[in-house]
Amino acid sequence: MENSLKVLRAARNWSQSDLADRLGVSRQSVNAIETGKYDPSLPLAFRIAELFGLTIEQVFVSPTQHHSRAI
Amino acid sequence: MFNARTPAHRRYVRRVFVAMLGYLVTFASADYLLSRDLVNGAAAWVLAVVPALCVASVFWALGRLVIEETDEYQRMLLVRQLLVATGLTMVAVTIWGFLSDFDMVAPARGFYPVWIFFFSLGIGALVNKLTVGDSGGC
Numbered sequence: 001m002e003n004s005l006k007v008l009r010a011a012r013n014w015s016q017s018d019l020a021d022r023l024g025v026s027r028q029s030v031n032a033i034e035t036g037k038y039d040p041s042l043p044l045a046f047r048i049a050e051l052f053g054l055t056i057e058q059v060f061v062s063p064t065q066h067h068s069r070a071i
Numbered sequence: 072m073f074n075a076r077t078p079a080h081r082r083y084v085r086r087v088f089v090a091m092l093g094y095l096v097t098f099a100s101a102d103y104l105l106s107r108d109l110v111n112g113a114a115a116w117v118l119a120v121v122p123a124l125c126v127a128s129v130f131w132a133l134g135r136l137v138i139e140e141t142d143e144y145q146r147m148l149l150v151r152q153l154l155v156a157t158g159l160t161m162v163a164v165t166i167w168g169f170l171s172d173f174d175m176v177a178p179a180r181g182f183y184p185v186w187i188f189f190f191s192l193g194i195g196a197l198v199n200k201l202t203v204g205d206s207g208g209c
Contacts, residue, residue: 029144
């Protein structure tokens with residue numbers, strides 16, 4: 001799932017490990033989410049959004065919206 | 072295999088280490104005592120079963136890892152790895168079973184599937200690496 005995690009993280013000068021520590025997950029998890037290889041569960045998506053003080057929709061692009069944009 | 076990424080994985084590595092140490096000690100003891108007929112009766116049965124229980128405890132450790140892993144991405148990798156290993160083991164056992172039923176190969180020893188499963192865990196990690204990009208799991 002497309003997301004702005006990398007941009008949000010870079011804006012705070014956090015490494016993937018920094019973000020992983022703040023979320024309580026492994027660095028591999030952050031990398032997999034950032035690159036869109038893994039879609040987080042709803043609870044983890046909420047944790048990510050709340051960490052940046054944003055809503056889920058501001059961090060993650062809905063797959064259906066992404067699809068309709070492509071059309 | 073021993074790249075512990077999470078607290079749950081570190082506990083898993085410790086448990087497997089203890090189980091394997093127990094296996095080496097109990098297997099060596101059982102082999103020495105039973106091959107020389109130094110122990111008989113119920114004690115011999117216990118001696119023969121204890122190494123198997125040590126190996127079985129690795130399956131318990133794998134189960135605990137699935138339950139205790141709080142990192143959902145790592146847990147997904149682990150579950151995928153276990154599914155690959157279980158599937159490959161079932162396929163190997165089924166094929167060998169039919170081949171031996173038709174007298175084309177000798178019947179396999181009971182614990183061979185265990186070693187196939189452990190070997191298949193490595194294949195599962197490789198499948199994860201090739202498809203998801205991280206080997207993960209155990």
